[in-house]
Amino acid sequence: MVSTALTTDDDETAAEATGPAPREQSLRILEALLFAASEPVAEAALAERLPAGADVPGLLARLAEDYATRGVHLVRVAGKWMFRTAPDLGYLLSRGAPEPRKLSRAALETLAIIAYHQPVTRAEIEEVRGVSTSKGTLDVLMETGWVRLRGRRRTPGRPVTYGTTETFLIHFGLESIGDLPGLEELKGAGFLDARLPASFTVPVPSDDPALRPDEDPLDGSEAAELDLGMLPREPEAEAGDDGESDDGEAGTAPAP
Missing domain, CATH: 1.10.10.10 (Winged helix-like DNA-binding domain superfamily/Winged helix DNA-binding domain)
Structure with missing residues (x-):
């Protein structure tokens, strides 16, 4: 029993040392890159910043699913990716903003x-x-x-x-x-x-x-x-x- 407990503790220590699984780490990096971007980002540009061999389309699909019910959504515009306020919450950001003059x-x-x-x-x-x-x-x-x-x-x-x-x-x-x-x-x-x-x-x-x-x-x-x-x-x-x-x-x- 003592031997089993020691083995379990060692495994937990090793897991903490190695950090998140590679896919989860790639997902975190992707999320950080998109949140920090001031403009939509192309998949190719994201792939350059992710670990080699990362499944960029799969990671984007996973991230879009994770944010589908949250206050911001991951959307594809102009062939690139960006976070945008959920459509039903857009009115919150318009409060206090200057009224734009409209096109003729x-x-x-x-x-x-x-x-x-x-x-x-x-x-x-x-x-x-x-x-x-x-x-x-x-x-x-x-x-x-x-x-x-x-x-x-x-x-x-x-x-x-x-x-x-x-x-x-x-x-x-x-x-x-x-x-x-x-x-x-x-x-x-x-x-x-x-x-x-x-x-x-x-x-x-x-x-x-x-x-x-x-x-x-x-x-x-x-x-x-x-x-x-x-x-x-x-x-x-x-x-x-x-x-x-x-x-x-x-x-x-x-x-x-």
Whole structure:
């Protein structure tokens, strides 16, 4: 009996010395990395910080399950991972926060067109909206970080093309641009008339960063202007700002 007791004590001491099991230790490291991150983190970046051979997808699934009923959830946005406040508790964080100024209707319409039709030029945005679009509207969307310049269309005037950003996906909680609602979802939500023509379709959105065959890259000077937060000149022959029909809302500050 004495011998058995001594063996048990030795085993417990050895277990304490070795610390948590490898998988549990990897789970703790993963949790710490995600809590400390200020931005969503890619699986590849997490794998670099975890012990060799760690099952990153399995660990993420386990961690997401552990937090599923807690005050924060582990979610996948823009193809990366981050902790976010549980949706039903979001109202708690809004108390005392300054009321954000909302985007204008013109800016929201323009953002939706860019998201679904990208890469798209200003003239093409105006064609979809049916009214001219203020340059200020596009400036506001770029200031939010939700819209970026992609390149220049290989057409006369070489107009710039616009697309959405990773920040857009993160803000709206989308794993990918393909998670935007489709035709039936938009009808069900009341955004589209249920009696639309049978031929009506909603574009399948794609935010592939690779330039299309009809796009040229921005030149060096334009890239430098982008780094300074400046928009390049748009030489396309479009309706000027004086003729735009955004009802003066284009300068409204965006929501964060």
